Amino acid sequence: MSAGLSRAVGSTRTLLRCTIDSKLASSVSAASLSAASTSTSPAQPFQLCHSFVAGYHDQEVPFGFNGLGELVYLRTYARIKEGPAGGVGGGVRREVWWETVERVVNGTFSMQKRWMEASCLGWDEARAQTEAQDMYERIFTMKFLPPGRGLWAMGTSITEDRQLYAALNNCAFISTEGLSKDPAGPFCFLMDASMLGVGVGFDTKGAEMASPSPLLVTGCDQQEVGGSEKRKRDQRVTKQGRNRNTSVSDFPYYLYLYLSHTLMLTPPPSIHGEGPIGAP
Secondary structure, three states: OOHHHHHHHHHHHHHHHHOOOHHHHHHOOHHHHHOOOOOOOOOOOOOOOHHHHHOOOOOOOOOOHHHHHHHHHHHHOOOEEEOOOOOOOOOEEEOOHHHHHHHHHHHHHHHHHHHHHHOOOOOOHHHHHHHHHHHHHHHHOOOOOOOHHHHHHOOOHHHHOOOOHHHHOOEEEEOOOOOOOOOOHHHHHHHHHHHOOOEEEEOOOOOOOOOOOHHHOOOOOOOOOOOHHHHHHOOOEEEEOOEEEEOHHHHHHHHHHHHHHHHOOOOOOEOOOOOEOOOO
């Protein structure tokens, strides 16, 4: 038996032993693992073993600070979910700590898995499970923590569906030094990043620069600013008479467009060929 096939079989056995989800277990096989490097289908998201995570459901969380730590966590980092902890029943609630840690670890290793498979570097599921479980235990017991933005965004639809990884950053910086060449760029970047929850610093080096003619510049490049091209692809706009029904998730992109074209003194682009936004 080749070394590669041996690793694939070992990875499969590890998953089958530690996973209590029969559907997941039945979908993993030695053949699928050995063929992963040649498959053109998107990588399946990484998932911690359910039996491993279940061992933390009732463990005490060391929030500390006489309850203040838990209050800050619930206020800022616990995502809204449906159903009680464990996924049974209905209703809306906030995450509990073991769920947050699971989401963050799954999101982190899913991103790593996509990168490694896309780069043909090979993916060792058994090794990933071992490392992910170690990461989970260290975060759960607060031996180390990811950035606050990582706690809030990693593993959510923000990163998994829309791929707006800029939302994982706590801070960013933009200089106004180049305003003479790109008078809208710094402000578009600041607005775009801020709407992803990133704190943006800036300088005032462009304060003394005279405003150029808007005819000499072309404005912000939609494809270069913090995922705006991705949001462009996500547009869901329809027209009903004089009204347009737009998904809430589209508004940051439209605000970005308006800011760019307002600063450049140019009319905003049409949507689906229907004229400028807000036009009759």
